[in-house]
Amino acid sequence: MTAAPVNRIVLFSSVDGPGNRTVFFFQGCNFNCGYCHNPETIHLCNHCGACVSVCPTGAIRMEHDEVRYRREICCACDACLRACPRDSSPKIDWMEPEQALEILRQNRPFIRGVTVSGGECTLQRDFLLRMFEGAKEMGLQTLMDSNGNYDFSADEALLRVCDGVMLDVKCFDPAAHRVLTREDNALVLENLSFLARAGKLEEVRTVIVPDQLPNVETVRNVCKILSPHWKEDANIGYKLIRFRPLGVRENYRGISVPGESSMEELKNIALNAGCSRIEVL
Numbered sequence: 497m498t499a500a501p502v503n504r505i506v507l508f509s510s511v512d513g514p515g516n517r518t519v520f521f522f523q524g525c526n527f528n529c530g531y532c533h534n535p536e537t538i539h540l541c542n543h544c545g546a547c548v549s550v551c552p553t554g555a556i557r558m559e560h561d562e563v564r565y566r567r568e569i570c571c572a573c574d575a576c577l578r579a580c581p582r583d584s585s586p587k588i589d590w591m592e593p594e595q596a597l598e599i600l601r602q603n604r605p606f607i608r609g610v611t612v613s614g615g616e617c618t619l620q621r622d623f624l625l626r627m628f629e630g631a632k633e634m635g636l637q638t639l640m641d642s643n644g645n646y647d648f649s650a651d652e653a654l655l656r657v658c659d660g661v662m663l664d665v666k667c668f669d670p671a672a673h674r675v676l677t678r679e680d681n682a683l684v685l686e687n688l689s690f691l692a693r694a695g696k697l698e699e700v701r702t703v704i705v706p707d708q709l710p711n712v713e714t715v716r717n718v719c720k721i722l723s724p725h726w727k728e729d730a731n732i733g734y735k736l737i738r739f740r741p742l743g744v745r746e747n748y749r750g751i752s753v754p755g756e757s758s759m760e761e762l763k764n765i766a767l768n769a770g771c772s773r774i775e776v777l
Contacts, residue, residue: 498592498593498622498623498626499590499591499592499623500522500590500591500620500623501522501523501524501540501588501589501590501591501620502520502521502522502523502588502589502590502591502596503521503522503523503537503585503587503588503614503615504521505518505519505520505521505599506518506519506521507599507603508603508606508607509611512611512613512639512641513609513611513637513639513662513698514608514609514637515607515608515609515637516606516607516608517607517608517609517610517611517637517639518599518600518603518607518610518611519610519611519612519613520596520610520611520612520613520617520627521537521613521614521615522537522612522613522614522615522616522617522619522620523537523540523584523585523588523614523615524537524538524539524540524614524615524616524619524620525537525538525539525614525615525616525619525643526616526619526643526645526679527616527643527645527677527678527679528583528677528678528679529666529676529677530675530676530677530745530747530748531676531703531705531708531739531744531745531748531751532744532745533740533742533743533744534743535583535743535744535745536577536580536583536584536585537583537585537614537615538583538584538615539582539583539584540584541563541580541584541585541586541588542582542584543558543561543562543563544563544581544582545558545563546579546580546581547563547575547576547577547579547580547586548563549579550575550576550578550579551575551576552571552573552575553569553570553571554566554569555567555569555570555571556576556586556587563586565586565587565588567587567589570587591623592623593623593626593627593630594626594630596623596627597627597630597631600627600630600631600634600636601634604634604636607636608636608637609631609636609637609638609639609659610627610628610631610636610637610638610639611639611640611641611662612624612627612639612640612641613640613641614641614642614643616642616643616645616646617640617641617642618640618642618645618646621646621651621654624640624654624658625653625654625657628654628657628658629657631657632657637659638657638658638659639658639659639660639661639662639698640658640660640661640662641661641662641664642661642662642663642664643664643666643677643684644661644663644664644665644681644683644684644687644688645679645683645684646683646687647683647687648661648687648690648691648694648696649686649687649690655694655696658696659696659698660696660697660698660699661687661691661696661697661698662698662699662700662701663684663687663688663691663697663699663700663701664684664700664701664702664703665681665684665685665688665700665701665702665714665718666681666684666702666703666709666714667681667709667710667714668681668685668710668713668714668717668718669710669713669714670682672709672710676708676709685721688700688718688721688722689721692721692722692725692729692732693725695729697725697732698732698733699732699733699734699735699773700718700722700732700733700734700735701734701735701737702714702715702718702734702735702736702737703737703738703739704736704737704738704739704754704758704759704762705739705751705754706739706751706752706753706754706755706758707751708748708751711754711758711762712761712762712765715736715762715765715766716765718734719734719765719766719769719770719771720769722734722769722770722771723769723770726769726770726771726772727770730770730772730773731773732771732773733771733773733774733775734766734771734773734774734775735774735775735777736759736762736763736766736774736775736776736777737777738753738754738759738776738777739751739753739754740753741753759776760776762776763776
């Protein structure tokens, strides 16, 4: 099965990789991060129907015991997302790779590449393979934004048509990572090294959460692994992202945004390790 659940498509983006790009966001994730800024993308809809009665336009309805969505009459109020009891969304489109490629063909004169994100894009591996093959035939650059919970070293075919991975390294300490995501990070750290060696690491991303995560330890250890590669490939970027309590779950809403001094400290750790392409957001 190559059809994939697409949560949304951004036709033109300048913040999801180099140049102007089309970005596909898929529904479904194999992490369950406490600070997730889009928790409605974690699970697939189980057709419980809790969202149907709160929809003011009738865009969501039950048909044959399944939730159906009509995008053309949706008013984007997100009442359905607030009503969902399981971090899901009924507002998805099941799409075949050829449908995605047709969108890219229409955008081709205006974009440099395509980026896939989530949720977690690697859950749609077969879709990605076909879409990336077609995108490369158009001369487009292909990037994945991934949480790293996928064995890239065992998928030569996908890496062959993927120009790079934007890898989330949320936390270096395994215990703290399990508390945050409910999953282990061994594979994430293996991918950090493997993708750098393979020349497939576009950038690393770490969200900085004050008083909740060992941020300095994470940045130092990421830099320790990447420092030898930065000497050979200065193009590997590191993006340090301030936690912001917008759209997050209730137990993270009281956490403050990290201050300038702490972000500057982390930036200097990366600079001293040899990173020449660093962003602080």
